[in-house]
Amino acid sequence: MDNSRKRGVHRLFLTLRRTVEILVFMDSNGLSTHLNVETLHGSLTDPAISSMNLLNELIDEYPVAISMAAGRPYEEFFDIRLIHTYLDAYCDHLRRDRKMDEAVVTRTLFQYGTTKGVIADLIAKNLAEDENIDAAPESVVVTVGAQEAMFLVLRTLRAGERDVLLAPAPTYVGLTGAALLTDTPVWPVRSNENGIDPDDLVLQLKRADEQGKRVRACYVTPNFANPTGTSMDLPSRHRLLDVAESNGILLLEDNAYGLFGSERLPSLKSLDRSGSVVYLGSFAKTGMPGARVGFAVADQRMADGGLFADQLSKLKGMLTVNTSPIAQAVIAGKLLLNDFSLTKANAREIAIYQRNLRLTLDALERGLGSCEGVSWNTPTGGFFVTVTVPFVVDDELLETAAREHGVLFTPMHHFYGGKGGFHQLRLSISLLTPELIEEGVARLAALIKPRLP
Secondary structure (H helix, E strand, O other): OOHHHHHHHHHHHHHHHHHHHHHHHHHHOOOOOOOOHHHOOHHHHOHHHHHHHHHHHHHHHOOOOEEOOOOOOOOOOOOHHHHHHHHHHHHHHHHHOOOOOHHHHHHHHHOOOOOOOOOHHHHHHHHHHHHOOOOOHHHEEEEEHHHHHHHHHHHHHOOOOOEEEEEEEOOOHHHHHHHHHOOOOEEEEEEEOOEEOHHHHHHHHHHHHHOOOEEEEEEEOOOOOOOOOOOOOHHHHHHHHHHHHHHOOEEEEEOOOOOOEOOOOOOHHHHOOOOOEEEEEEOOOOOOHHHOEEEEEOOOEOOOOOEHHHHHHHHHHHHOOOOOHHHHHHHHHHHHHOOOOHHHHOHHHHHHHHHHHHHHHHHHHHHHOOOOOOEEOOOOEOOEEEEEOOOOOOHHHHHHHHHHHOEEOEEHHHHHOOOOOOOEEEEEOOOOOHHHHHHHHHHHHHHHHHHOO
8 A cells, every 4th residue: 555545544544533532522421412302492392383394294295185285376477587587677777776887786686785685665665556555665674584574573572571472363373483483472362254353352452461461462464364364354454453552562464465365455554553563574475485585664663763673673683694685686676677566567376366266166165065064264365265164174184185085285273273273274276277176176075075974
């Protein structure tokens, strides 16, 4: 063996010996090798976080099953060339409207951007165009999806053990997850066919006060809520705003599905005259889900000066530093090319979702309309329909549906934190073709009918 090979073997021996020494040291000191979930954050074992993993596992295990579970946007209009079109439109905007030279345009896309985001002014124009919301650009914080916006708001508001959040039951699991990660207790508020019940909200506020708790905010989705598909009528929206103002709490308005309805009611934020509403926005359904761009409009004035948005920005700077400028540029390009109107940009998608919703409701009527004890709501927009049955809908039934009938749905109990909804399931209509809707509902009926009394 020549000297160079000997030296190589010797170095390898030393590396292996050092690796073994490190592993022995770590084992003897209880490091790394003896981690168990009981010593980690409690959210990791909470049903709200583990529930969605089950759906992913079943999708992988039964790939031919028709999924009426995933609330994802329609995919047939995806086109990779649009990414370049949108980027070019934003760069042209920077050159033309902001008078940037090529070096600054390049730096804007390639460098870290400002923590609040580089397209806050364009988002403000979109909100004015589509939602009649007057938002100053400095009140907008661009986030990594609406999920980060929820986390930032809850982390900022959760100041002590007294602080709680109110939310409708059932509620979006992403909100529940953000609350878990910020150690924020979520107290349920009753919902009905008209969405969250403002009168029950008053009762829950009184109950919290009697128990020495401080309600910081109430989460609400007034338009085609996930998971139920329900919406609030106009009088209920005004009543909810009155309750928030008189009790000094914030309303966290999540409006991810507002564009996708046969009628457009005003957002809570556009009706707000007391600074009670923090608006949580997302471009996942209306812009491009892969961009992962959301935002919060937090224009509330702080007692010591500045905006609530400034406080959210402080936390974001320590969490994700900033939202990808390239992702923001893609969304900005779509806004610029559609006169800042996502209603205009989503005209084809809106038509598809309306068609799919109508076809799903019609198929349910044909397949299950004569079945005693089976019912469903009739949303006028959004992605979701709630079906009620006279037997237990749990994860075991979901697996049976996937294995024996080739159809997937979401058991509603996941949206109640395992404390209700055991006779309901959620159907999502957004990803499906007419043929898949017809077949999916037929398979669902084949699952349901033999289980009826």
